[in-house]
Amino acid sequence: MRKFFLTLVVALLAWPSLMAEQRSELYGQRASLFDMLGTDSTDIVFLGNSLIHGGNWAELLGNPNVVNRGINGDTADGINDRLESVLRGRPAKIFLICGANDVSHDLEADSIATAVIGLADRITAESPSTKLYVMSLLPINNSFNRYRRLAGKEQVIRDTNTALESLCAARGLTWINLYPSFADADGNLRTDLTNDGLHLLGPGYAIWTEIVKPYVEE
């Protein structure tokens, strides 16, 4: 029995590192690069998952201060683990999008919103000079039958956005609701903006750029 508890304690202590080991090789590569690059006080950071990684944000926005801190497949936990490299230089602004991969990992809306607002709270606490913009999740489109783990999760995404908007409002954080511009009448990601139901084609990035440009320039 004593041995059981000892094993349990060791397992619990090892849990964070076990989680970290499950991260992708790409996570290790990008996190290592981001750690080397750091940030500075003029940087405008686009922080998130594959949707961020896939966008050439500095070019889209015509602003050389914009830097890409996206990693395919990243989650709130993954972003939390590399947040120091982003906050180290006290960047001017952070545009955060996070949650789609947490949804695919079967987390519930409230848990996801809590995890994302946890990132926001850490950013606010550790880099108070940084202006933070929290962006909503985008709709998905399961008619592509491409991402099995997102099947039937449309409402989780909507509920996460609702919860996150409320948590942002309570903190006076700027909330950027991307969702309506990307959704069709049924609440699915518009088929003219994607080829897999999750990621964006060029015109999707054009819409996103128009939405965030005023905040980047303000």
Added chain:
Amino acid sequence: MRKFFLTLVVALLAWPSLMAEQRSELYGQRASLFDMLGTDSTDIVFLGNSLIHGGNWAELLGNPNVVNRGINGDTADGINDRLESVLRGRPAKIFLICGANDVSHDLEADSIATAVIGLADRITAESPSTKLYVMSLLPINNSFNRYRRLAGKEQVIRDTNTALESLCAARGLTWINLYPSFADADGNLRTDLTNDGLHLLGPGYAIWTEIVKPYVEE
């Protein structure tokens, strides 16, 4: 028999589009974005595969004119199909790396070098004002046992580099030999620069940056 030949002719005519359909969704997403972004005459284009996509080149080089035109998994054929979007604006410079995925597709060194120099010839012909830099393939490290299709292909990479260097010399093209700076004594990708035997960690990008910086700035 006549029907067989007709079928064969139809199949051959459809071959390029069949090949195109095998491209990844990511290829479609990035190619669509690149087509929308285009280029202009001040751009310095980093063109290639995942090694390019994974690098924040404008930041690494401290040069806002540097743009990323990398797509994970891309080949000479894939780059050829999206080259118009790169050449359209007659960019100032192009840094090209291509071949690792062609190697993984079991092509021989001479075929790969011929395909890559075909890209170079097209760039030279269609955008004569663009200064082109052809970069070598990097070594790989199969001790990671990660990329089955690269197993035993170390010599194909070296032979491709030899052939490509010779083709560049014959054309008076600038050849940037990255290989020696990334290889250990056995000709494998240094284990301090990678976590999967193919892609680079931050310090790998730092070495690459030092090598190309003089050419970017010249």
